[in-house]
Amino acid sequence: MNQEIRVRIAPSPTGFFHIGSARTALYNWLFARHNNGKFILRIEDTDITRSSKDMTKIIFDALTWLGLDWDEGPDKGGEYGPYFQSERKEIYKQYAQKLIAQNNAYWCYCTPEEIEKERNEFFSKKMNWQHRCRDKFTQDEIAHREKSGILPALRFIVPLDKKILFNDLIHGTVEKIGADMEDFVIIKSDGMPTYNFACVIDDHLMKISHIIRGVEHIANTPKQLLLYEALGFSAPQFAHLPVILGTDKKKLSKRLGARSVLDYKNEGYIPEALINFLALLGWSPGNDEEIMDSRRLIELFSLERINPANAIYDETKLDWMNNHYIINKIDEKKFLELIIPYVLNSGFITEEDYKKKREWVAQICLLMRPRLKILKDIVKAKYFFTDEFEYEEKALHKYLNDASITRVKEFKILLESLNNFNAKSIEDSLRNFCAEKSLKPKDLIHPLRVYITGTEAGPGLFETMELIGKDSCMKRISRTIEKYDQRTN
RNA sequence: GGCGCCAUCGUCUAAUCUGGCUCAGGACAUCGCCCUCUCAAGGCGAAGACUACGGGUUCGAUUCCCGUUGGCGCCA
Numbered sequence: 001m002n003q004e005i006r007v008r009i010a011p012s013p014t015g016f017f018h019i020g021s022a023r024t025a026l027y028n029w030l031f032a033r034h035n036n037g038k039f040i041l042r043i044e045d046t047d048i049t050r051s052s053k054d055m056t057k058i059i060f061d062a063l064t065w066l067g068l069d070w071d072e073g074p075d076k077g078g079e080y081g082p083y084f085q086s087e088r089k090e091i092y093k094q095y096a097q098k099l100i101a102q103n104n105a106y107w108c109y110c111t112p113e114e115i116e117k118e119r120n121e122f123f124s125k126k127m128n129w130q131h132r133c134r135d136k137f138t139q140d141e142i143a144h145r146e147k148s149g150i151l152p153a154l155r156f157i158v159p160l161d162k163k164i165l166f167n168d169l170i171h172g173t174v175e176k177i178g179a180d181m182e183d184f185v186i187i188k189s190d191g192m193p194t195y196n197f198a199c200v201i202d203d204h205l206m207k208i209s210h211i212i213r214g215v216e217h218i219a220n221t222p223k224q225l226l227l228y229e230a231l232g233f234s235a236p237q238f239a240h241l242p243v244i245l246g247t248d249k250k251k252l253s254k255r256l257g258a259r260s261v262l263d264y265k266n267e268g269y270i271p272e273a274l275i276n277f278l279a280l281l282g283w284s285p286g287n288d289e290e291i292m293d294s295r296r297l298i299e300l301f302s303l304e305r306i307n308p309a310n311a312i313y314d315e316t317k318l319d320w321m322n323n324h325y326i327i328n329k330i331d332e333k334k335f336l337e338l339i340i341p342y343v344l345n346s347g348f349i350t351e352e353d354y355k356k357k358r359e360w361v362a363q364i365c366l367l368m369r370p371r372l373k374i375l376k377d378i379v380k381a382k383y384f385f386t387d388e389f390e391y392e393e394k395a396l397h398k399y400l401n402d403a404s405i406t407r408v409k410e411f412k413i414l415l416e417s418l419n420n421f422n423a424k425s426i427e428d429s430l431r432n433f434c435a436e437k438s439l440k441p442k443d444l445i446h447p448l449r450v451y452i453t454g455t456e457a458g459p460g461l462f463e464t465m466e467l468i469g470k471d472s473c474m475k476r477i478s479r480t481i482e483k484y485d486q487r488t489n
Numbered sequence: 490g491g492c493g494c495c496a497u498c499g500u501c502u503a504a505u506c507u508g509g510c511u512c513a514g515g516a517c518a519u520c521g522c523c524c525u526c527u528c529a530a531g532g533c534g535a536a537g538a539c540u541a542c543g544g545g546u547u548c549g550a551u552u553c554c555c556g557u558u559g560g561c562g563c564c565a
Contacts, residue, residue, distance in 0.1 A: 112565080119564090122490070129490070130564080153565060171494070172506095180492050185565040194565055219493050219563035242495075242561095249560065277501090280516090284502055288515045307502070310561060314500045317517040327530070370530040430526095445526040457528035 005037025006209045010044045010085075010199070013055035017062040017261050019313065020214070020244045020252055023278045027241060028212045029068045030279070030301040037209070041073030042202060045086045046192045053084075062261035066271050067294060072206075080206040085198055092193040095201050095231060096154055096186065104230045105186060106134050107152035109145045130182035132158075154187035156227065164222040169210075169239035169303045176222040184223055200224045204233040212303070215240040215310075239303045242282050242310045252313060268342055268375025269318070273325035277318045281311050291324065319373040327370050339365045342375045348385035364467055367459040383453045384464070387472055391454040391480075398456070400484050404447035407437075411444060412477050421470040423462035430462075451480035 007028045011021050032039040041063070043056050056074060063070065072078025082088060099105040110118075110133050122129035134157065137145065146152075162178035186197035193201075203211060218240040228235040246252050264274055276292055284307070285292070285300045292300070326335065343361060344351055354361055364384045372378060383389045411433055418425055430448075434441045449461045452473055458464060465473050 108565095115565095119490085130492095155565095168494095174493075176493070182564065188565050190565095192565090196565095214562095215494055216562050222493090223563095240494080245561075247500085251561075280501065282501090286503070288503075290502095290516060304506095309495055309497095311502090312500065314517085317501065320517055323530085368529095371528070427526095440526095442526050449527065455528090459528080461526060 003209055004207070005032060005035040006040060006207050007032050007037065007212055008040040008042050008203070008206060008208050010042045010202075011059050012044045012047065013053075013059060015055040015058055017059050018252065018259065019261065019278070022062065022066060022261050022274075023244060023281060024212070024214060024241060025063060025068055026066070026275060026278050027283070027301075027303075027306070029070075030297055031210065031212060031303060032071075033298045034301045038071040039068070040078070040080075040206060040208070041070040041076075041083065042206070043074055043084045043086075044195075044198070045084055046089075046198060056084075058260070058262065062265075065265050066261065066275060085202065088198070088202065089191075089193075091205070092187070092198055092201055096193075096197075099156065099186070099230060100154070102230065103157070105154050105156050106183075107142075108133050108155045108183075108185070109137055109142055109150055109152050111150060130180070132183045134183065151189035153185045153189045155183040156186050156223075156230070158183050158223075158226065162226070164225050166221060166225060166235070166238060168218070168221075169237060170242075170306050170308050171215075171218070171240060174218065174221070178226075181223060186227070196220050196223050197227065200227040200231070200233070203236060204228070204231070208236050210237045210239060210303075212239045212241060214243050216243060239306070241306065242308055244281060244313045245310050247312060247314060249312060266376075268338075268372075268377070269322050270325040270330065270338070270375075272329065273322040274318065276325075277321050281313070282307055291321075291329070293329075323370075323373045326372055326375070332366070335369060336362055336365060339372075339375055339378060342378045343381075346379050346382070348382055360467065367463055367467070371459070380458075383455070384467055387476060387479075389454050391450070392456070395450045395454065395456045396483075399447035399450045400480070400487070404443075405481060405484050407439065407444050408447055408451060408477060409481060410437075411448070412474070412481075415470075415477075416474065418470070421466065421473075423460075423466045426465050427462040448477075452476045 009021070009025045009028050011017060011025075029039050031037070041059075043059070045056075053074075060075065070076065072080065072083065074081075074083040077083075096105065110131075115131055118131070119129060133155070158178045158181045160177075160179045163175065164177070165173060165175050168174050184196065185194050187193055202208075221238055221240075225235055227233075244252055261274075265271070272293060275294060275297070276290075279292065279297050279301075280290065283301070283305055286305055289296075289300075330338070340354075340361070343349065343365065344354060349357070349361065364381055365378065368378060368381050371380070411430065414429055414433055415426070418429060430444060431441055433439075434444055445461050446456070449458065449464070450456060452461075452465065452468065468476075
């Protein structure tokens, strides 16, 4: 009764760890941490031909970045290893032998083509069909087939009248009868175990208490239960998570929005924001609380509160949440620490220059902070760093005209004579100038911003000008005036 | 083809288990107003769901049951 809570995730090292896998990992992790249990990482690499150890690194990196730490795994070891399925082949073989010896399994000598053909024939006649071929061939025929190079697959014998019942922690009672299942394959003709077989053996040997995985596996569960029974294992508890679908309501594909978790890292999502967002995709605490850090999530999480309906993955709210985390959930120091690599990466400033101008760069970043959905958005600040930026044609069209040019030309003289080129003095002189000329300040501010930054949108003009500096501001204004003269001539 | 899972605003969801508290609550997105030099951020507000459809059960159903439809998935 006092059984330790042990959960696991079993990703394939495909060189890709997407948002769906991340959410499954998160729910397993939250469940483990909430119950003071263990979170185990097992790599399902029986199908992978390339070096799974290299690609496993991607999984490690993604989980580490998200802050989902595991207690046992390929890199950490543990009492129940190895944690690579590819290193467990002998174990699967032993159990396969056991099932053969117990008369629970038989070798199937049908070729995939034959099975496919058989299936199509039945389907076209709208007849139910489940593949069973225990007594299909005589000993002679089998010998003949073996000689011609056909490799057999091992099939589990499903008792036709067997009723399989289990209580899913999310879906409630699920029932299925043996007649609706075919004699399913447990060892493929290439000698590799199927998902169902390897999974049952590993989960049992690793003393997994709760299997929390996607609903796509709910149809596999009765088969696995049959295996648990035949092998004499006691079955764990099951919880099948809804799946995350793309905006087209299809399963997330690489093509449609299913980006790797590490892509989110590169674009500048805050891991805590992604965790928070993912936690809410299929689960809620039951009230209106939405912004929750890991500690709070662990505290509140429960499988019972998972919504069984599939969720559509829409990143709009993630972007809002990320911005919210950037502004409110991390402090200034942390923000600067996170943003600087993106500044350096943008190529606007060299590392060397940065070291000399830390404070100046920090001020730019702070001005941009509430405007960043993702850290990568800092590229919008290009005009702070260089005079060589593009002017938005739309903005020029709006403010490159006689009236604006005249005003700016006059104000430019005033600016030139300004000794202390800071936000306060710039603002004061601009407002005074406008008052004298009976102009509305914004009639000068708007064109000035476009002339200096090339865009209509951005932080306050005076702070912006101060940071850009007097020389550059004057240069940019002159340049724009020339541009206007050229156009009108 | 068989079997399984699912069904509340555009999206994520609350209320559903334990029927009346709901002319269905919150958040994102959208729109409007305020703040304001613009854009964000922030504040306020609006619009948005006959709870997929159809039947039951009941005095009463978003909530329980059945069917239909649709979506998703499993069958090396």
